Amino acid sequence: MTRIFSARTVAMAVICLLFAASSRAADLQGIPPETVADYLHSVIEADRTFYTIHVVERLQKAGGATAAEDWRAKKDLLPLPAQFLIESSELAATTGSKVRYRLISLWPINPNNAPDSPMQKQGLEMIQEHPERSVTGTVKRGERSYFQAIYADRAVSQACVACHNSHPHSRKKDFSMHDVMGGLVIEIPLER
DSSP, X not given: XXXXXXXXXXXXXXHHHHHHHHHHOTTSOOOOHHXXXXXXXXXXXHHXXXXXXXXXIXXXXXXXXXXXXXXXXXXXXXXXXXXXXXXXXXXXXXXXXXXXXXXXXXXXXSGGGSOSSHHHHHXXXXXXXXXXXXXXXXXXXXXXXXXXXXXXXXXXXXXXHHHHHHOTTOSOOOOOTTOEEXXXXXXXXXXX
């Protein structure tokens, strides 16, 4: 498991450093933010899918540790895949990176995962129709401008489907495998 987190951390750091270095060099065009977002999305999605299928689902099927919302309170529980992503994002922020990422949904179980703007809500609606495409734009957070990309977040395991369909706070209870359950938002700063 440590090897996975180390490889992921290194990959994300390299991507962010390449983007930062290229955006500072006046004679280089730099890596377009769309490309950086696609790279980050690939790493984040691969890590979360691996964790969901090969850790959470495998342990649950074998009768081992299960994933639950209150994982911090009980030693024998794992973080839910959504919590894994949230924790990873918060850990990445401690490195000083201004790149932000989070999950959002039209049917969030956790109210913090609702879209925080009309643009995000519209983006979620668009990826429902065309999950193979990301939705991109520029947003302002305080004084800083960010490139924002929203990618479809699909149900990758039966554990995802069962959890969302049975959760008492879920507003949608008919998810199936590979359905778009929400979106992964990645925001990359455009200004220094």
